[in-house]
Amino acid sequence: MSAGCGHHVDTSNVTKSLKRVLWAVLVINASMFVVEISAGVYAGSVSLLADAVDFLGDSASYAISLFVLSKSLRWRSGAALLKGLSMGAFGLWILGTVIYNAINTGTPVASVMGSVGLMAMLANLVAAFLLYQYRDGDANMRSVWLCTRNDVLGNIAVVIAASGVFATGSQWPDLAVALILASLALHASVQVLKQALGELKSTNTESPQTS
Ligand SMILES: [Zn+2]
Numbered sequence: 001m002s003a004g005c006g007h008h009v010d011t012s013n014v015t016k017s018l019k020r021v022l023w024a025v026l027v028i029n030a031s032m033f034v035v036e037i038s039a040g041v042y043a044g045s046v047s048l049l050a051d052a053v054d055f056l057g058d059s060a061s062y063a064i065s066l067f068v069l070s071k072s073l074r075w076r077s078g079a080a081l082l083k084g085l086s087m088g089a090f091g092l093w094i095l096g097t098v099i100y101n102a103i104n105t106g107t108p109v110a111s112v113m114g115s116v117g118l119m120a121m122l123a124n125l126v127a128a129f130l131l132y133q134y135r136d137g138d139a140n141m142r143s144v145w146l147c148t149r150n151d152v153l154g155n156i157a158v159v160i161a162a163s164g165v166f167a168t169g170s171q172w173p174d175l176a177v178a179l180i181l182a183s184l185a186l187h188a189s190v191q192v193l194k195q196a197l198g199e200l201k202s203t204n205t206e207s208p209q210t211s
Pocket residue numbers: 001002004005054055058147151
């Protein structure tokens with residue numbers, strides 16, 4: 001889980017092939033967001049829903065890289081604000097669902113949780129492989145590595161929750177992992193919001209940007 005995997009993609013001189021890669025990772029992340037939300041609702045698994053928030057945040061980052069990065073700082077901060085707010089709203093919805101499911105007992109479908117968790121891990125590895133080829137300097141390589149590691153750890157946590165649900169026949173492993181992932185997502189959204197608000201403030205006090 002990160003404040004956004006696409007945050008450090010340098011698009012100051014976007015080549016056609018980098019644009020293609022950004023489109024590919026955007027489609028992968030957006031698809032996995034839809035798949036995990038649908039599977040989470042279908043299987044009654046909150047940890048799958050919580051894992052989906054990161055795909056939402058990353059999709060927003062790649063969309064910003066593709067469509068907004070060439071615009072003014074005000075535009076970028078506005079887009080980041082929207083990203084932070086949507087991640088935060090999803091995080092709060094998931095915390096609410098954790099509480100709701102804790103009261104209304106029911107066991108999630110472990111097989112769906114496990115297979116979709118593995119699919120999400122594969123999607124993150126493919127996206128990382130695509131981005132890795134276009135890494136731009138040490139900082140960027142490090143950011144791709146860090147965010148992939150964190151995302152894959154989240155996916156593995158969902159698979160562990162699935163095994164726990166399967167072994168115990170209880171929903172608690174699902175709720176525990178969901179709680180951890182939702183807290184991380186909320187933390188990430190707060191960081192994104194802080195940075196976006198700080199940038200908006202600085203564009204308000206400064207004279208028009210020349211860069
Ligand atoms: Zn991520």
